[in-house]
Amino acid sequence: AQTVTQSQPEMSVQEAETVTLSCTYDTSESDYYLFWYKQPPSRQMILVIRQEAYKQQNATENRFSVNFQKAAKSFSLKISDSQLGDAAMYFCAYQGGSEKLVFGKGTKLTVNP
Amino acid sequence: DSGVTQTPKHLITATGQRVTLRCSPRSGDLSVYWYQQSLDQGLQFLIQYYNGEERAKGNILERFSAQQFPDLHSELNLSSLELGDSALYFCASSPRTIYSVDEQFFGPGTRLTVL
Numbered sequence: 001a002q003t004v005t006q007s008q009p010e011m012s013v014q015e016a017e018t019v020t021l022s023c024t025y026d027t028s029e030s031d032y033y034l035f036w037y038k039q040p041p042s043r044q045m046i047l048v049i050r051q052e053a054y055k056q057q058n059a060t061e062n063r064f065s066v067n068f069q070k071a072a073k074s075f076s077l078k079i080s081d082s083q084l085g086d087a088a089m090y091f092c093a094y095q096g097g098s099e100k101l102v103f104g105k106g107t108k109l110t111v112n113p
Numbered sequence: 114d115s116g117v118t119q120t121p122k123h124l125i126t127a128t129g130q131r132v133t134l135r136c137s138p139r140s141g142d143l144s145v146y147w148y149q150q151s152l153d154q155g156l157q158f159l160i161q162y163y164n165g166e167e168r169a170k171g172n173i174l175e176r177f178s179a180q181q182f183p184d185l186h187s188e189l190n191l192s193s194l195e196l197g198d199s200a201l202y203f204c205a206s207s208p209r210t211i212y213s214v215d216e217q218f219f220g221p222g223t224r225l226t227v228l
Contacts, residue, residue, distance in 0.1 A: 043201060044115075045219035091156060098169055101144065101205075101217060103156035 002027045004094050006104035013082045014112050020067075021077045021107050023092030032096040034068065034075045039106070040088040048090070051075065079109075087111045116140065117220035119204050125226045131192040134223045138185055138206030144168070145187040146207075146217060147179060151200035162187055194227045201225075 013019035025034070036048040051068050053058045058066050063083075065077045067076045079086055092104040116139035126132055138145050147159040149172075158171035162181035173179075176194075181187045191198060201224050205217040 043222055043224075045203060045205075045222075047216055050216070082206075100158040100161060100169055100171060101148070101156075102158070105155050 002029070002032075002094050002096055002102050004102050004104040005094050006092055006107050008107045009105070010108045010110070012110040012112060013079070015084060017063075017082055018078060018080045019082055019109065019111070021079075021090050023052050023075045023077070023104055025075065025092070025094050026071050027073070027094065027096060029096045032094060034066075035095065035101070036064070036066070036075075036077045037091045037092040037093060037103075038086075038088045039064055039091060045091075048079065051086075082111050084113060115218040117206050117218050119202075119220035119223050122221065123226075125228065126194060127228055128194055128196060130194050130227075131190065131193060132194065132225065134189040134191070134202055134204075134225075136187045136204030136206075136220060137190070138187070138204070139218055142206035142208050142218070143185065144207045144215075145181055145185070146205040147173075147187070147189050148203040148205065149200045150203060150222070151197075153184045154200075156203075159189070173216065183200060191225070196227050199225055199227045 005024045032053045034051045038046045040046050049061045063080045065078045089106045091106045094102045118137045120135045143164045146161045150156045159173040161168040179189045201222045204220045205223045207215040207217045
């Protein structure tokens, strides 16, 4: 079974600074997708960024980028120029052939003004 | 707004009772997924339906059941409720079941409290 591990229960960053959230996963599949979801206090699950495992190029969405290391099974999220609105729980998720999402336990990000 | 609707937003009930959670997927989406978010278990996949048929099962208890109707809305039925069933229940939808990078769009969730 696939597993996703987020080793940082909590992180904090100063406004306008950069922060990196870590995620590792375990799978025997060769084709899969990885996602970062944001869950603000409203509890809505919002997709931040996604990465196809067959793509070598790291995904980027505005201030959000990933460092995808397939051999190491690592998928970290970098948030640049952090904003107060970035404060939330961040979940790393895996999607393989079964189509369901497997989530990590989450990282609570605090942004300090 | 993801386009996925869930009702009710909040539900408070007693142990031993039965409740039904409802989900309407985005227009045109054929796949519906149910997830449970609890403090101790985190976010867990429960069950998936595609165009009315059960597609995949996860860590869903026997006391729980679901179905997807011809109009594609889905219902999650929880019976003989226990305190530990208190959680946030999410429904998500995606366009198709073919293995792809189709994003799953999440509804706002139903907060279930069992007293």
